[in-house]
Amino acid sequence: RKTSHIPGIRYGRLPLLGSWIGAYHFLRDPEGTLREGHSQYPTGCFKVATLTSEAIIVSSPEKFTEYLAAPDSVLNGQDAINAGIQFKWTMGPGVYHRPYHIPLVRGKLTQSVNKFLPDMQEEVQALLSARVGEPKGWEEVGIHAMIVDMIAKVGNLALGGTPLAHNQEYIDAAIQYTLDLMLSAEFLRPLPVWAKEMVVGVTPAYRSKKRCERMVGGYIEERLRATDGGKVETQDMLQWLIDSAPAEERTMVQLNERLLGLQVAAIHTTTMTLTAAIYSLCAEPDKYLEPLRTEIKHHCSDGHFTKETLDSFAKLDSFLRECSRTGPIGTLASGRYARTDFQFKDGTLIPRGYIVYGNIPVLHKILSEEDAQFDGFRSSRLAEEGGSGKKQPQFVSTGADYLNFGHGRHACPGRFFASAEVKLILASLILRYDMALIPGTKPMRLYVGMTKIPETKLKIRMKAVTS
Numbered sequence: 001r002k003t004s005h006i007p008g009i010r011y012g013r014l015p016l017l018g019s020w021i022g023a024y025h026f027l028r029d030p031e032g033t034l035r036e037g038h039s040q041y042p043t044g045c046f047k048v049a050t051l052t053s054e055a056i057i058v059s060s061p062e063k064f065t066e067y068l069a070a071p072d073s074v075l076n077g078q079d080a081i082n083a084g085i086q087f088k089w090t091m092g093p094g095v096y097h098r099p100y101h102i103p104l105v106r107g108k109l110t111q112s113v114n115k116f117l118p119d120m121q122e123e124v125q126a127l128l129s130a131r132v133g134e135p136k137g138w139e140e141v142g143i144h145a146m147i148v149d150m151i152a153k154v155g156n157l158a159l160g161g162t163p164l165a166h167n168q169e170y171i172d173a174a175i176q177y178t179l180d181l182m183l184s185a186e187f188l189r190p191l192p193v194w195a196k197e198m199v200v201g202v203t204p205a206y207r208s209k210k211r212c213e214r215m216v217g218g219y220i221e222e223r224l225r226a227t228d229g230g231k232v233e234t235q236d237m238l239q240w241l242i243d244s245a246p247a248e249e250r251t252m253v254q255l256n257e258r259l260l261g262l263q264v265a266a267i268h269t270t271t272m273t274l275t276a277a278i279y280s281l282c283a284e285p286d287k288y289l290e291p292l293r294t295e296i297k298h299h300c301s302d303g304h305f306t307k308e309t310l311d312s313f314a315k316l317d318s319f320l321r322e323c324s325r326t327g328p329i330g331t332l333a334s335g336r337y338a339r340t341d342f343q344f345k346d347g348t349l350i351p352r353g354y355i356v357y358g359n360i361p362v363l364h365k366i367l368s369e370e371d372a373q374f375d376g377f378r379s380s381r382l383a384e385e386g387g388s389g390k391k392q393p394q395f396v397s398t399g400a401d402y403l404n405f406g407h408g409r410h411a412c413p414g415r416f417f418a419s420a421e422v423k424l425i426l427a428s429l430i431l432r433y434d435m436a437l438i439p440g441t442k443p444m445r446l447y448v449g450m451t452k453i454p455e456t457k458l459k460i461r462m463k464a465v466t467s
């Protein structure tokens, strides 16, 4: 009733059942529903329904930037994520109330990319040799399973440290934790707070977290003791967490929780982005493989990737940005939960307790067939044609027209690290293998609520580059 002034899209005409009908349509066709909302209310707000709530959507860049500028005390990003994945309960109240890891990701992790890259590259090469080898003829490879394992291992060289990156049991558990957390959130979301607190201990996320605690608790305690004894040998995310943790967070239990929180932020997001990019490459290998390979060889003749070499791959960057523009990992961007009523300049009210989102298909300008057309070198060509005065829009730069990493104050702080990881793996694949879709197959885009995921079971063809 509080949002009766905001029109619902595809709610039908039946009294009382409107939002249920809307939820059915939104879950079946999220992008179509969002485009329809935009065509009816291009500069205003509309709402769409899911099975558990209603989301208020804006499509105009002006309104999107207007709400992102509101302070956290009015429109809050953490609360919006919490409403979705219930992380106050699934991850732990510390991760929700004391997000001291965010400046560490934005600062220390980003600044240390160059330090981690040699080990990351070695890891990628070893995993490719073990999983794919040097096939002389076409070999079919299930790409998603390989990439998720690789991202978890390569990422953990910087997050939990080498012992965790090489502990297969922990890597599998870290990958599984996100899935357990999603499932547990579905179970917890409809419950009142007192009931959530009572049943959280039997959820898969809680059991998964405790299993990790048993697996790596000793290692974390050892790192804590080494820090207290002044014997710090490793600089990685776990160490920065230990060094910066407020007193109540500086325990094995809380650090395990925090590390798992980062695994959730880092593993599947990066995997989905990279898997979708590999599928796009395999869909048009004749158009993209050779120009990308030439660029990579040109800028990296000694075969060693540094942050500077990765940054110099203009075509690869453009390709990744276009993959994320045409196929971002979500349909709704930068959710902000109204802690108090929020009023747009035009008078539209977002009532307390509701979440407002940006309309990704519209803000990414994928409204027509032509806009949706994949053009991997769109951004690099723009810069080439515009001369030196024209800067190429980057894979990691955010704006109201490109929201894969969100935008504004809470834009993803891990995007610089993620970009290095994605470019390192993609460039390594391109240098070592020819890749293509298996004839007769095509990747499908699947939706899980507001998240868009690349197909996980699809196999591609790979063959070692001979020359």
Ligand code: HEM
Pocket (backbone or CB within 6 Å): 077, 078, 101, 102, 105, 109, 262, 265, 266, 267, 269, 270, 271, 273, 329, 333, 334, 335, 403, 404, 405, 406, 407, 408, 409, 410, 411, 412, 413, 414, 415, 417, 418, 419
């Ligand atoms: C390609 C990979 C990734 C994608 C697509 C991605 C995407 C996002 C998005 C869309 C947001 C929300 C932004 C907003 O609300 O405006 C976000 C937030 C966040 N991401 Fe990422 N992310 C990726 C990788 C990572 C990595 C590797 C880390 C850490 C190691 C990370 C840590 C975080 C954190 C801590 C936040 C919360 C920021 C805040 O609330 O201020 N992400 N990410």
